[in-house]
Amino acid sequence: MNSELLEKDRKYLWHPYTQMKDYEKDYPVLIERAEGIHLYDHKGNVYYDTISSWWSNVHGHNHPHVQSAIKRQLEELDHVLFAGFTHKNAILLGEHLVRVSPRNLTKVFYSDNGSTACEVALKMSFQFWKNTGQGEKEKFIGLENGYHGDTIGAMSVGGVSVFQETFAPLLFSTFKIPSPYCYRCPCGKERENCAIECINPLEELLEKKNKEIAGIILEPLMQGSGGFIIYPVEYLKKVAELARMYNIHLIVDEVATGFGRTGKMFAVEHADVEPDFMCLSKGITNGSLPLSATLTTDEVYEAFYADYTENKTFYHGHTYTANPLSTAAGVASLELFKKENTLEKVSGTIATLHQNMQKFRDLDIVGDLRYIGMVAALELVKDKFTKEPIPFEKRIGFKVYKKGLKQGLLLRPLGNIIYLFLPLCVKEDELMDIIERTYSVIAAL
Ligand SMILES: Cc1ncc(COP(=O)(O)O)c(C=O)c1O
Structure with a gap:
């Protein structure tokens, strides 16, 4: 057999x-x-x-608490579209995510994998600038060795050449800055005596081009698929400071680092950073069912909130957005952090x-x-x-x-x-x- x-x-x-x-x-x-x-x-x-x-x-696999939440949910509701309809687990999980996330993140937009969580952040950031009359801000910055998924948009902001070189003609143009790769330092320094000089290219780029830049996306503290490049907290803090100073969005991709993997619920907590967008997936359901979420701020949300005729709506969604079984698993997994x-x-x-x-x-x-x-x-x-x-x-x-x-x-x-x-x-x-x-x-x- x-x-x-x-x-x-x-x-x-x-x-x-x-x-x-x-x-x-x-x-x-x-x-x-x-x-x-x-x-x-x-x-x-x-x-x-x-x-x-x-x-x-x-x-752990097949954790009984997550298993029984999924089974219970399956008795009641398998799936329902999420435009014009809602359900208990999506609401409870949204509330829970906001509670455990950095203070400024107040709104949750669901999708179903890590790549789409990042695509949503990029599209929201892009449209935010259009909706607020700063439509010339159209470009994104990504890091060498950064990875945000395999869809075309996520690849465009990524920096792992082996995954993307074949598809280069399909990708939209972005700015790339060096990876804070201490073992192979782009500035030829040693960590013990460096002053995070690898941030300088970002500062120079922002000085010259900030008016055309919408945001920067990066994996906080650990570039995973790019080679497990674990970088100093100070680097992340400096990126956040520069993003504020030059009025661009900070998008943190916590798809891999989220849900306790770095020792804190989210990696940004090590640097006390408040991003404009946070992308979550993977651990969100304890790895049991597909789900992702993009969290953002009131400021971003308000820029889309208008009369229908103003055409500020966010036209994005996936069939399995906020699936009831996945969100039930998400609630159960977050409960476990407290319970255990x-x-x-x-x-x-x-x-x-x-x-x-x-x-x-x-x-x-x-x-x-x-x-x-x-x-x-x-x-x-x-x-x-x-x-x-x-x-x-x-x-x-x-x-x-x-x-x-x-x-x-x-x-x-x-x-x-x-x-x-x-x-x-x-x-x-x-x-x-x-x-x-x-x-x-x-x-x-
Ligand atoms: C940091 C990061 N972002 C995004 C993704 C893409 O997630 P998915 O494979 O669910 O599309 C991954 C996957 O490894 C990742 O590590």
Whole structure:
């Protein structure tokens, strides 16, 4: 039965971010069930889900509180359109999101994935300037190594060349500023003696062009898909100051960092920054169902609030906007933060993670170790002293993935970056076991 199923997978399916030819030799792993941090395949193998199933799981798979909220909701209402209609969970989740977000964020616009959460922010920002008589502000700034999703708009503000170079002719034009990549500093400095000089290109750009710029979008404190580039709080603070000073919107993409992953509910809290837009998805439903939200301010909302004839309406929406099952999962997942004291409890686990990762520094192949909250990343290099990267053709990340599976680990490296992106529910003994197993995979390379 299972081998038939896998044959059908090969026959009918096309998996994301995957060279399908790789399945000529091996099938994808057929997962039958999950619990906590564990995934169970059809052969009885157990894997630690060390990347929280693409960074979405927070409290553990199949958490009973989330499960029962979804089941209860399914008895009453599966789906209803969200234009002209509303429902309890969308309202409760909206209230809850506003309560836990930075003070100035008061309005919630739902969509259904991280890319669209960012697209919504970009479109709202763009239209805000039109609606308020400053229509010349049409351009966005993004960061090198920034990632905001795979739709055309999200790619346009992104800066990961390997994902977007093929599509370059389709993308709209944006300004790009250097990534605050301390290990490979764009200014040739060391963190210990730098004064965040990498912010200067942003300041110069804003000085010259602020009148045509609508906003800047960035991932706060951690550029995820661009290589787990974890950058100083001061950089984020300076970006926020400059955005205020030059009258452009600050759009923070918390799709990956949101919901406790950095040790606080949202990464912006580390810098005490109040953005104009905050994009959320992934962890919002504990990784159980698709949902996203773009939060914004009264000021932005008011700019769209007008008589119908003024044509200030935000013409954007998705069929599954605010799906009742997804929003039920969202409410339940946020309740768990309180019920299980998640953020207080995880601070000890974070300290254990950071402390026990230090030994990776001694391995010749490890050029850099970086971490924030429940995320830790290793940059593998050919030469530790020159920082020469391992050539792409070596496919080192793929080797780690294969070796990881044999060790009961779901590791899914990004090129030469091996990372743990752990759910907040991981227990200390599980954590130590994951670190040991990961160490043996890397040490054997
Ligand atoms: C920071 C960030 N923004 C946006 C996205 C896109 O989210 P989705 O894959 O749900 O479209 C991702 C996905 O990895 C992300 O990490």
